C-alpha cells in the first residue's frame with residue numbers, strides 16, 4: 564500500500580481524492596486545505612481520511628509515501644519541494660511550476676532522493692489522445708500542421724493567464740503526440756479587463772522541419788470549442804473532445820501537386836492539382852477515466868521507482884514553452900528561441 568496525502572480541495576482536488584480513494588493500492592491518509600468549510604464536505608464522504616489545515620501534519624506522517632498537490636500554480640513549487648525534502652514523491656497539478664527554473668530544481672531534488680515527480684497532464688491519459696498519437700505516428704505521413712482551438716466562457720483565473728491555464732493542455736498533448744519538439748515560439752495575447760491576466764492568446768510554435776503548430780485559447784468565447792486538426796502528407800485527423808463518442812476522425816483526404824511541363828506561351832511553374840477525398844474513419848476509443856489511469860500509473864511508479872509518462876521533464880518542457888511565449892507576448896509577438904533541452908538522469 565502507498566500512503567497518500569492530497570493538498571488542495573478546491574475545484575480539482577476532489578477529483579484526485581475520488582480517484583485515489585478508488586485505488587486498492589492506496590491508503591488515502593490525509594486531505595489538507597486552508598479553507599475549513601471545504602474539508603467539512605469531505606468528512607461525511609470519506610470518514611476514514613484525516614483532514615487538516617496544517618500541511619506539516621501530512622509531511623510529518625511517516626506512512627505518507629506520496630503527496631498530490633492541487634493548489635494554485637504559484638504555490639506548486641514550495642509545496643512540492645517541501646514534500647520532496649520530507650521524502651515524499653509528488654504528483655503536481657498542471658502547470659508543474661510557475662517557472663522553468665523551479666521545475667528543474669524539483670527534478671534535481673527528486674532524482675537526488677530517488678523519488679518520483681509526476682505532473683497532471685490529464686489529457687495524455689485519455690483514449691482519444693492515445694489514439695491521436697497512434698494515428699499521427701502510423702497513418703499521417705509527414706506532419707504538416709497542428710492546429711488547436713480551446714475556447715469557452717471562463718473560468719477566469721486570478722493568478723494565471725488563459726495561456727498558463729488552458730494552453731497547458733494543448734502543449735502537453737502536442738508534447739506527447741508529435742515526434743518533434745519546437746525550436747522557438749511567438750505569441751500574442753490581450754487582457755480586456757484592467758488588472759487581470761490575458762484572457763485570449765494565440766501561440767505559434769516553430770520547428771526545425773516544415774511542421775507548423777498553432778494554439779488558440781480564449782476565456783471570452785460565446786461557445787465552447789475543443790478541436791484540434793492535424794494535417795499530414797497521407798491523411799488528416801480531427802480530434803474534437805466535445806464529441807460524445809467519435810472524438811477522433813481520420814480523413815483519407817489530401818492534395819497532390821505535380822509540376823506540369825509548360826507549353827509554349829504558358830507561365831512556368833504551373834501545377835497539376837489533384838484532390839483526394841476518400842473515406843472518414845472514426846476508431847473505437849478506450850473510455851477509461853483518464854485521471855484514474857494516470858493516478859494508478861503514478862502509484863505504480865512510486866512502488867517501482869520508475870518514471871511516469873508525464874514526468875518532471877515533460878512538465879518542464881511545457882513550462883519552457885509557456886515562459887518563452889510570455890516573453891514573446893511582452894515583446895509584441897517576436898520570435899523567442901527555446902533553451903536547449905537538458906538531459907536529466
Ligand SMILES: NC(=O)c1ccc[n+]([C@@H]2O[C@H](COP(=O)([O-])OP(=O)(O)OC[C@H]3O[C@@H](n4cnc5c(N)ncnc54)[C@H](O)[C@@H]3O)[C@@H](O)[C@H]2O)c1
Pocket residue numbers: 570571572573574575576595596597598601618632633634635636638656657658683684685728
Ligand atoms: N488537470 C486538470 O484538468 C485541471 C483542471 C482544473 C484545475 N487544475 C489545476 O489544479 C490546481 C488547482 O486548481 P483549482 O481550480 O482546483 O483551484 P481552486 O482555487 O478551486 O482550489 C485550490 C485549493 O487549494 C487550497 N490551497 C491554497 N493554498 C494552499 C496551501 N498552501 N495549503 C493547503 N491548501 C491550499 C485553497 O484553499 C483551495 O481550496 C491548479 O494548478 C490548476 O491548474 C487542473
